[in-house]
């Protein structure tokens with residue numbers, strides 16, 4: 001990489017804004033490109049006077065250019081919460097397809113690296129467990145989650161096509177459930193929802209049976225995985241996630257205990273079909289090829305996240 005100028009599509013989002021912070025700390029100049037559809041200026045407000053940072057409000061579904069040299073283009077632009085993409089199915093499909101191609105075109109023109117934020121959702125409701133990168137997945141192509149799953153599968157496909165046809169130096173990460181400060185309190189994902197409910201003493205809503213499993217990664221660990229892959233010679237896809245798996249019932253109990261809450265647990269119908277029954281990363285490749293492993297245990301990560309939610313909920 002000759003230029004230390006990074007473009008981060010989706011840079012005003014939860015993960016994107018933490019990635020921007022890390023890149024700036026590592027001596028990069030950063031341009032965040034975001035249409036704020038699910039992100040927020042508040043996530044990057046602390047960078048307003050940083051001369052190495054600029055924000056460009058733009059929809060990457062439309063072709064776009066960035067002046068001057070660029071060393072790497074990160075594509076994190078996409079609604080990511082199931083509740084968000086249920087409401088934004090076309091936007092989600094378009095940003096995964098046209099948006100990804102526009103980011104790839106920028107990388108091709110600038111002779112820059114291209115980093116694609118893919119997802120564990122490409123495995124769908126997995127029949128192989130824990131998930132290894134070689135597994136092709138079990139995805140419903142037209143169900144309510146398909147706008148996200150298939151957009152990301154297409155994004156992986158076009159990223160590899162640009163690599164094979166044009167020689168673009170690509171990096172594809174498959175991100176597993178990640179949490180931390182700057183998640184929107186109302187984004188509908190399980191971590192902000194349970195934390196908000198527990199902190200407010202409201203019923204904690206388990207969707208379906210609560211027997212479905214997930215494994216949660218703290219944001220600083222995930223960003224470290226992104227950074228290591230971006231600077232490596234690997235192309236991926238590489239799974240990055242914390243492999244400590246639990247049921248959503250166990251997770252609800254943990255959040256209630258950690259927040260010292262009196263919230264009851266209630267069971268409500270699943271809002272989306274095809275909610276994966278089990279999900280947990282096999283991290284062997286990330287460990288062996290990137291020297292990466294998660295450092296922040298769930299209790300510690302939740303403790304680091306609570307003050308942000310208390311502030312957003314205006315709790316003392």
Ligand code: NAD
Nearest residue numbers: 010012013014015035036037038039060076077078175178
């Ligand atoms: P987020 O919603 O906070 O961030 C996404 C950002 O992309 C937002 O700022 C949004 O405004 C922006 N965006 C969306 N469409 C855009 C468009 N057309 N043009 C420009 N900007 C656009 O979500 P997040 O959790 O930070 O996720 C970031 C990326 O990581 C997403 O691509 C998501 O699929 C991927 N990912 C996240 C997780 C997770 O657990 N957080 C898991 C797997 C994959």
Ligand code: UDP
Nearest residue numbers: 082188189190191193205206207212248275
């Ligand atoms: N979930 C839940 N209650 C909620 C929100 C989510 O039980 O209020 C469950 C959801 O059904 C899923 C898991 O928590 O099985 C993780 O959901 P999330 O939306 O965070 O992300 P996903 O892994 O499904 O993309």
